[in-house]
Amino acid sequence: MVLAALAMGAAAVSHAIGFEEIRQAYRPSETLVLDRHGETLQRVRTDMTVRRGPWVPLDGISPALRMAMVLSEDKRFYEHSGVDWRAVSAAAWANLWNKRTRGASTLTMQLAGLLDDDLRLGNGGRNLQQKIGQAVTATRLESSWRKDQILEAYLNLVPFRGELVGIDALSRTLFDKAPHGLNESEAALAAALVRSPNAQPAAVAKRACGVLKEMRGPKVPTDCLVLDMQAEIALSRRAFTASEGIAPHLARRLLASSREGEAQVRSTLDARLQRLALQSLQQHVKELRGRHVEDGAVIVLDNASGEVLAWVGSTGALSAAAEVDGVLAQRQPGSTLKPFLYAQAFAEQRLTAASLLDDSPAYLPTASGLYIPQNYDRQFKGWVSARTALASSLNVPAVRTLVMVSPEPFARQLRALGIALKENGDYYGYSLALGSAEVSLLQLTNAYRALANGGRFSPATFKPSVPSPASTPAFTPALDPRAAFIVTDILSDPNARARTFGTDSILATRFWTAVKTGTSKDMRDNWAVGYSQRYTVGVWVGNASGKPMWDVSGTSGAAPIWAALMRELHARTPSQAPRPPPGVLKTAVNFGDQLEATRSEWFLAGTQQPLFAVHTAPSLSSSKQAARAKDSEAPAVPPRILSPQDGTILALDPDIPPARQRLTLTADAGSANPADLRWVIGKREIGKGPQAQWLPWPGRHTVQLRDKGGAVRDERRLEVRGAGVKGLTERK
Known part of the structure; x- marks a missing residue:
């Protein structure tokens, strides 16, 4: 069994990958939509299995968190070469006497387990083969990676709580701030979650209090009650929304046409102008x-x-x-x-x-x-x-x-x-x-x-x-x-x-x-x-x-x-x-007729002309009246309806108030006096003179033009269609 474990460890060593390769292969669970200058417009979650933020360089993580993590998980991180043999010996001695003690896994060994699925921690813990493989892989990592690279990779890959993986997701979800802004108390709580990701707030606060005391030293008092309250508040927070920013609709359309798995997608938008448009x-x-x-x-x-x-x-x-x-x-x-x-x-x-x-x-x-x-x-x-x-x-x-x-x-x-x-x-x-x-x-x-x-x-x-x-x-x-x-x-x-x-x-x-x-x-x-x-x-x-x-x-709606x-x-x-x-x-x-003021106007070449005027023939009424003035014996011309035409069908629009759907009735008086004309529909007189306005209602109607004596001189039949017409008032 030991030989098999050593063989597995050797295989892990032979396939060890570099720091840059790990960082390049890292994929956050969100895609950032950027403007034309590289500024973030929208953050959209695209991986629903875990919650990972963007890769955070070590100098973007607060010194307090780096200290808390080392004190909590690997106090001799900067001294060993991947395996802390003193911790291994202590753990073995404690196991011999059935005493409980912290595990002997260093940060580097934990990172090895995060990088290799075969070495990943299961529900029943790691077996001997996995532990030996961890130790061999950690030693190889220490020989090719710098300490700051190991710590940076660990903080970006370690699971914290629930779906939260990596320090960016943890910081923004539980503390609503970037990783560089975490203070000592928040750093202690984050470090405590690594050991017990799903523990109750009281248990997390208790462990965090111990970490905080180590960070501050014996001369600085630590109020664990305040830390307990902070743990209750932080662990009650839910993950931030799946999409945040100022261009959600464009982001959705852009991501639909982009390659899957892209961490950042650039657009043509200008963030400053986008904000101005949204605010306006x-x-x-x-x-x-x-x-x-x-x-x-x-x-x-x-x-x-x-x-x-x-x-x-x-x-x-x-x-x-x-x-x-x-x-x-x-x-x-x-x-x-x-x-x-x-x-x-x-x-x-x-x-x-x-x-x-x-x-x-x-x-x-x-x-x-x-x-x-x-x-x-x-x-x-x-x-x-x-x-x-x-x-x-x-x-x-x-x-x-x-x-x-x-x-x-x-x-x-x-x-x-x-x-x-x-x-x-x-x-x-x-x-x-x-x-x-x-x-x-x-x-x-x-x-x-x-x-x-x-x-x-x-x-x-x-x-x-x-x-x-x-x-x-x-x-x-x-x-x-x-x-x-x-x-x-x-x-x-x-x-x-x-x-x-x-x-x-x-x-x-x-x-x-x-x-x-x-x-x-x-x-x-x-x-x-x-x-x-x-x-x-x-x-x-x-x-x-x-x-x-x-x-x-x-001018009052969209124009401003x-x-x-x-x-x-x-x-x-x-x-x-x-x-x-x-x-x-x-x-x-x-x-x-001075219809419009004289001006210079643009024309397609060949269509220009200097004068635009309306030339209308005299009306039948005025012609006959003029003729009658010349010849008093000229025959009388009866009045007639010019509009509407016989057989007209009108359709009422239910979205326009009826009061705004009036029909104009026009007539030529002929040789009659225009003032003597009467407009009658059914039994109702609706107007006088050569022109009248009628408010239509559904049904078949006969429009009659009568003289002052009541005799019908002309008539037109029409139909008005429409139902469900809105009220007679219209909002202004």
């Missing part, structure tokens, strides 16, 4: 809590490289759904799709930035009924230029633009910009102009980055480029650069957005930026996405549950966060407007 989001959402807002998300992209500099997926503790990643969640983008629509219309030369669009009630027949777009403020501005329509985010002109472009070609344009729609364009219809499709904040913000890059698209990335961080991404043309430039100029024009946002809104920065806000149906989502010369920032505010917010607009981040990004970095690409030129334009 949380602070502003706290201010909006009274308006039923609890969630939000932020992403910051570098325009040139596409690298993600900040990725905040939720408001953290403020959210009831903190695990939901708002950067990737699919939400309705509202008006933030409009810039791509107008860019496509410009590129196809269907419009110019100075083209006039009619912001007035529109009734568009669709397969599911009549589509009636409304502006955010439920008001209409009349004839406006495309520049004003886009910058002021007017809905009806955008829908009229999509009628020119068509939904499916627009959907293809969005896909080219990286926005992956779930359905084809015809599925969404004309509502696609107002953001009825669902997109993610990441895709939407990267599409705006394509605008910032002159219509060139490349995927965003959160992994550092290989082989060089300065590598240029592979761009693909996704949008006409001339159209992208004109849209960018519009989004940066504070005067053009004044109709809706005023001249001094939060969207106006002291440096050059281009920005667009958006609010989805029923105020469920609020967005602000924009870019400077160097960065693109996207912000979403809302509720992960989909519940509506109360009176939160583009966007503006705060942009100010920080350009605190010391200038931002200049892009240079016009070849094929665009600037021309002075005038507008008829």
